[in-house]
Amino acid sequence: MAFKRARHNNCSVIGCRDEHRSLFLVPSSKPQKNQWIDFIFFGNAPTQIPKALHVCGKHFTDDCFLNLGQHRAGLAKRLKLKSGSVPTLFGSTDITHPRQASTSNACFQLPLSRDVACQTDHLETHTVGTQLCLKTLQPKIKSEGVQATFSCKDFGVGMSNADPLCLSSTPLKRPPKRPRLDLDELLEDNPLEGSSLVEASRGHASTYDPADSIPASLYSSLQSKDSSTPTHNSKKYIVYENCIMDLFNLCPVCTRACEVRTQTLGTFLSVKQLCPHCTFSRQWNSQPILGSMPAGNLNLSVAIYLSGASFIQIKKVFNTMKLQLFRYKTFRRHARAFIEPAVIHHWKVTQDVNLQRLSQEKKVILGGDMRADSPGYSAKYGSYTMMDLNTNTIVDIQLVQQSSEVGGSCHMEKEGLTRSLALLESRGVNLDCIVTDRHPQVQKFLRERKITHYYDVWHIAKGLSKKLEEISKQKDCEILKRWMKSINNHIYWTAASSTSERERIAKWNSILNHVRDVHTHEDPLYTMCEHAIRKTTDKSKWLQADSQVFNKLEKLLTNKRMLKDVAKLSPHHQTSSLESFHSVILRFAPKNVVFTFIGMLCRLYLAAMHYNENADRPQAETEEGVPRFKMYFPKGRKGECIAKPEKTQLTFGYVADMMDLIFEEVFVNPTPYTESLLAIHVPEDLSAQYEKPDKDKLIASFMSRFKRGAV
Known part of the structure; x- marks a missing residue:
C-alpha cells in the first residue's frame, strides 16, 4: 500500500478496477477544485499521477452521496460525495468496464463474475494505463444509435453471460406446465445457426405439429419475466423493422458493426446480435413467452374472437399493412384450446346467476324467438333465445342444427323452445307467461302444456x-x-x-x-x-x-x-328487445359466414353477454345535463325522420373478464374447461350422411358444361 498526493479536478466516480487495486479517496474536508487531497493505493503505486483520478463508488455506502437518487433515475451522470465520506465497503466485486459501470446504477456489491462488456479475462496485475479518462478509448465519431444509456432491462435482452441483477429487479419465473402445447408456425427470415426443433413432449393433442415449434436454442431465452402488469393488459405498439434493426446494428460496447439474425413466429420477432470484434452477444424478444407460446399471438387470437371480428378480414388488413400474422390454423388451435372453453365457462357462470335469481321470483314473464343463420328453408342453424322481459336479460340460448337434429328448418323453433323450457323447469323457474310470435307449432305446444301464451x-x-x-x-x-x-x-x-x-x-x-x-x-x-x-x-x-x-x-x-x-295480444311486454338482440348477433355471427357448431354457439354466447351488459344503458346528456337525441330515418316510416334518444357509450367488461380468465386460469390449466366443452353434444355435419368419393376420381370426371362435346 502506498500513499500519494494528487490534485482534485472534479473527476467522475466510476467502477472499481483490478480486484481492489484501485485508489481510494481519503478526504479530510470538502475538496475544492485544484485542491490537494490524499489518496491511498492498494498495491503498487503508479510512478506518475494522471490529472483525472477515478474513485470507486462501490466502496461507499448510499448515505455518502449527495445525488444518489438523481443518478439512479438517470438525471445525473456523476455521483457527488458528501464532505467527510470514507470508504467502508470492502466486499469482493466484479471487474467492470468503466463505461459499463458509469451507466449502470444497480451494480453495488455484485458477485465476482465476468461481465459481457469485458473483452478479456481478469488481469493478475494492474497498471496505471487502465486508469484513463472515461472517453479516452472511445472513437472521436460516435454513432447516434448508441448515444442513449445502455440498459439491459430497458431493451429486454437476455445475455447468457450477464449478471442477472442487471437484467431485471425481479427473479425469473417459468410459467406452470400445461397439459399440452399449442405453438405457432415457424417463419424464418434468417435461420439461426444450430437451431433445432423442440421435441414433441407427452400429452400433445392430435393437431400438434413439430414444425410449429420454437427452436430449442431459443427456448431458454424466451421465458417471460414476472411483471406487475399482466401481459395481456400491457400496451402494444406497431414497430417497423428498420427501427428495430437500428438498435442492433452497432455494438453497445465497442460501437462497431454487429452481425444480426432475426427469426419470426407469427407476430413474434426474435433478434440475435453478435459482435465479431468483442464477442458481445444478446438475445432480444419482441414479446413475452407464456410456456412455449408468444403472448402476442395468443392475445391477438383472443382479441379477434371476443370482439366478434373475422380472422379473414383481419388478415386482409395485416397483409395490406405488411404486418406479420400467424396462419388460420393457429387461430383455430387457440380457439379450440383456450378461447371457446373460456367463453362457454363464462356464459355458464353468468347464466347460473340469472337462473338462480329467476328461481326466487314468483312472477316470471319470458319472451322467446328464433333466429336462423340464413333466410328461407335452407338454414343450417337455428338459435332460440329466451329473454326475461322484466329485466331485459338473455337467460338462455339453444342452438339447433336442422337436418341432423330435427329434419328441417320448420321444426327448429319448436325444438329450441322445448329445450329452453326444460332447462328452466330443471332450475326451478316458475313461468307466469311467455310472449312469442304466432308460430303454429309453438301455439300448439304451449296450449298442450297449459302455459299462458301471448302474441307480440x-x-x-x-x-x-x-x-x-x-x-x-x-x-x-x-x-x-x-x-x-x-x-x-x-x-x-x-x-x-x-x-x-x-x-x-x-x-x-x-x-x-x-x-x-x-x-x-x-x-x-x-x-x-x-x-x-x-x-x-x-x-x-x-x-x-x-x-x-x-x-x-x-x-x-x-x-x-x-x-x-x-x-292473445300481449298487454305489457313485447319481443322488440329480442329483435334488437338479433341485430347484435349479426356483429358476432354474420349470416354470410359459415361457422362450426361450437363456433356458432360461442359467438351466440358472446352476443348475449354483450347485450346483457349494454341493454339498459342510460340516455346520454350534454355537459349542461340536457338529454341528447339523434336524428333517425327508420325504414318502416318510408323517409319520415324521427328523434331517437342517444345512449351512453358501450362497455366491454365481459371482454376484460374473459381476458383475465384465459390468461390467468385457462392457459395455466385448460383441462377442467376443456372437459366442459367436450360435454356439449355436437351433432354430426350435414355431409356425414353421404359417402365421400375418391377425390382423384371426382376430379377426373369433372367437365364444365361449356366444354361438353356435341350432343
Missing part, C-alpha cells in the same frame, strides 16, 4: 300492414292509405289498454265504426271512443258503409284468425 304486437301489426297496403293499391281503395297509420296505432292501443280477451276484441272492432265517423259502439265492454268528439272539415276521408273499400277492410279486420290473434 309488432309481428301482428307487421303482417296487417302488408295486407292493408295490398288493398290500398287496388282500384277505388286508395283512400285506405290515409287510415293505415291509424289502424296500426289502434292495434297497439288495444293491446296496452285492455285487461281481458273480450275487451281487446271489443276495442278492436270499434275501428270499423271510427273510420265511418261513428264513435258510439254496441258492445257493452266498450261503448264510446275515448278521444274528444270534434267536427271535421274534411269529410272525404271517412269511409262509407256500403263502399268496396270498407267491405274489404271489414273482412280483413274481423276474420276468425285475426280476432283470435287479437285476443
Whole structure:
C-alpha cells in the first residue's frame, strides 16, 4: 500500500478496477477544485499521477452521496460525495468496464463474475494505463444509435453471460406446465445457426405439429419475466423493422458493426446480435413467452374472437399493412384450446346467476324467438333465445342444427323452445307467461302444456300492414292509405289498454265504426271512443258503409284468425328487445359466414353477454345535463325522420373478464374447461350422411358444361 498526493479536478466516480487495486479517496474536508487531497493505493503505486483520478463508488455506502437518487433515475451522470465520506465497503466485486459501470446504477456489491462488456479475462496485475479518462478509448465519431444509456432491462435482452441483477429487479419465473402445447408456425427470415426443433413432449393433442415449434436454442431465452402488469393488459405498439434493426446494428460496447439474425413466429420477432470484434452477444424478444407460446399471438387470437371480428378480414388488413400474422390454423388451435372453453365457462357462470335469481321470483314473464343463420328453408342453424322481459336479460340460448337434429328448418323453433323450457323447469323457474310470435307449432305446444301464451304486437301489426297496403293499391281503395297509420296505432292501443280477451276484441272492432265517423259502439265492454268528439272539415276521408273499400277492410279486420290473434295480444311486454338482440348477433355471427357448431354457439354466447351488459344503458346528456337525441330515418316510416334518444357509450367488461380468465386460469390449466366443452353434444355435419368419393376420381370426371362435346 502506498500513499500519494494528487490534485482534485472534479473527476467522475466510476467502477472499481483490478480486484481492489484501485485508489481510494481519503478526504479530510470538502475538496475544492485544484485542491490537494490524499489518496491511498492498494498495491503498487503508479510512478506518475494522471490529472483525472477515478474513485470507486462501490466502496461507499448510499448515505455518502449527495445525488444518489438523481443518478439512479438517470438525471445525473456523476455521483457527488458528501464532505467527510470514507470508504467502508470492502466486499469482493466484479471487474467492470468503466463505461459499463458509469451507466449502470444497480451494480453495488455484485458477485465476482465476468461481465459481457469485458473483452478479456481478469488481469493478475494492474497498471496505471487502465486508469484513463472515461472517453479516452472511445472513437472521436460516435454513432447516434448508441448515444442513449445502455440498459439491459430497458431493451429486454437476455445475455447468457450477464449478471442477472442487471437484467431485471425481479427473479425469473417459468410459467406452470400445461397439459399440452399449442405453438405457432415457424417463419424464418434468417435461420439461426444450430437451431433445432423442440421435441414433441407427452400429452400433445392430435393437431400438434413439430414444425410449429420454437427452436430449442431459443427456448431458454424466451421465458417471460414476472411483471406487475399482466401481459395481456400491457400496451402494444406497431414497430417497423428498420427501427428495430437500428438498435442492433452497432455494438453497445465497442460501437462497431454487429452481425444480426432475426427469426419470426407469427407476430413474434426474435433478434440475435453478435459482435465479431468483442464477442458481445444478446438475445432480444419482441414479446413475452407464456410456456412455449408468444403472448402476442395468443392475445391477438383472443382479441379477434371476443370482439366478434373475422380472422379473414383481419388478415386482409395485416397483409395490406405488411404486418406479420400467424396462419388460420393457429387461430383455430387457440380457439379450440383456450378461447371457446373460456367463453362457454363464462356464459355458464353468468347464466347460473340469472337462473338462480329467476328461481326466487314468483312472477316470471319470458319472451322467446328464433333466429336462423340464413333466410328461407335452407338454414343450417337455428338459435332460440329466451329473454326475461322484466329485466331485459338473455337467460338462455339453444342452438339447433336442422337436418341432423330435427329434419328441417320448420321444426327448429319448436325444438329450441322445448329445450329452453326444460332447462328452466330443471332450475326451478316458475313461468307466469311467455310472449312469442304466432308460430303454429309453438301455439300448439304451449296450449298442450297449459302455459299462458301471448302474441307480440309488432309481428301482428307487421303482417296487417302488408295486407292493408295490398288493398290500398287496388282500384277505388286508395283512400285506405290515409287510415293505415291509424289502424296500426289502434292495434297497439288495444293491446296496452285492455285487461281481458273480450275487451281487446271489443276495442278492436270499434275501428270499423271510427273510420265511418261513428264513435258510439254496441258492445257493452266498450261503448264510446275515448278521444274528444270534434267536427271535421274534411269529410272525404271517412269511409262509407256500403263502399268496396270498407267491405274489404271489414273482412280483413274481423276474420276468425285475426280476432283470435287479437285476443292473445300481449298487454305489457313485447319481443322488440329480442329483435334488437338479433341485430347484435349479426356483429358476432354474420349470416354470410359459415361457422362450426361450437363456433356458432360461442359467438351466440358472446352476443348475449354483450347485450346483457349494454341493454339498459342510460340516455346520454350534454355537459349542461340536457338529454341528447339523434336524428333517425327508420325504414318502416318510408323517409319520415324521427328523434331517437342517444345512449351512453358501450362497455366491454365481459371482454376484460374473459381476458383475465384465459390468461390467468385457462392457459395455466385448460383441462377442467376443456372437459366442459367436450360435454356439449355436437351433432354430426350435414355431409356425414353421404359417402365421400375418391377425390382423384371426382376430379377426373369433372367437365364444365361449356366444354361438353356435341350432343
